[in-house]
Amino acid sequence: METSDSPPGSMGLLKTFDSSEFGSWEKIGSGGFGQVYKVRHVQWKTCLAIKCPPSLHVDEKERAELLEEAKKMEAAKFRYILPVYGICSDPQGLVMEYMETGSLETLLASETLPWELRFRIVHETAVGMNFLHCMNPPLLHLDLKPANILLDAHYHVKISDFGLARWNGFSRADDVSRDGFCGTIAYLPPERIIAKDRVSDTKHDVYSFSIVIWGILTQKKPYQGKKKKRGKTQN
Structure with missing residues (x-):
């Protein structure tokens, strides 16, 4: 199995x-991670998704990070992990399976889900995360949240966004994001917030998953009321 210290130029499978292989570019998402486009592969006659970094001009470091993310997703090939096919050269981006239903975050906010579907989403996410943690070495996701749990046309789970993922036991100098945290703060274990330089393990993902479960069962965002209360106090 390839880890983060595999040959930098290795593409594996x-x-x-090339961007000319795709048509009908349609932006379907954007954020701090960059932009996601729905495209149609001209020869394959199928829709795919391309996640591009925020910067239009990707340097060697960013390209290496993109390749590392793709290699982690390829190594973690499983029915509940979003499939990755490769990298688009210009613009730079990850070429992945297109998920018709979109993110769990959007779905939870748009309609009341039947309990059977909520339980199935919890189960499939648990099986996907268990697969990652049973790899040798375990692959830590480190940013599990509803926005990174995608659903296909039949509402089956595919875990996505491995930009912060790393192999357990392999630390990185840039393991902490620009705001001082690795991941999204509402889904971070308290000990990770208190000690920002703490080395993460599988317990990090387990805590994040527990918050995800709460969000699925209640169809609410974590700490939503607390944020509103703070805002009123400041005013």
């Missing part, structure tokens, strides 16, 4: 795509 991943393919390099």
Whole structure:
């Protein structure tokens, strides 16, 4: 199995795509991670998703990070992990399976889900995360949240966004994000917030998953009321 110290130029089974291979570029998401486009592969006659970094001009460091994310997703190939096919060369981006229903975050906010579906989403996410943690070495996701749990046309789970993921036991100098945290603060274990330089393990993902479960069962965002209360106090 390839880890973060595998040969930097190695693509494994991943393919390099040219933007000319795709048509009908449609932006379907954006944020701090960059932009996500729905595209149609001209020869394959199928829709795919391309996640591009925030910067239009990707340097070597950013390209290496993109490749590392793709290699982690390729190594973690499983029915509940979002499939990755390769990297688009210009613009730079990850070429992945297109998920028709979109993110769990959007779904939870848009309609009341039947309990059977909520339980199935919890179960499939648990099986996907268990697969990651049973790898050798375990692959830590470190940013599990509803926005990174995607659903296909039949509402089956695919865990996505491995930009912060790392192999357990392999630390990185840039393991902490720009705001001082690795991951999204509402889903971070308290000990990770208190000690920002703490080395994460599988317990990090377990805590994040517990918050995800709460959000699925209640169809609310964590600490939503607390944020509103703070805002009123400041005013």
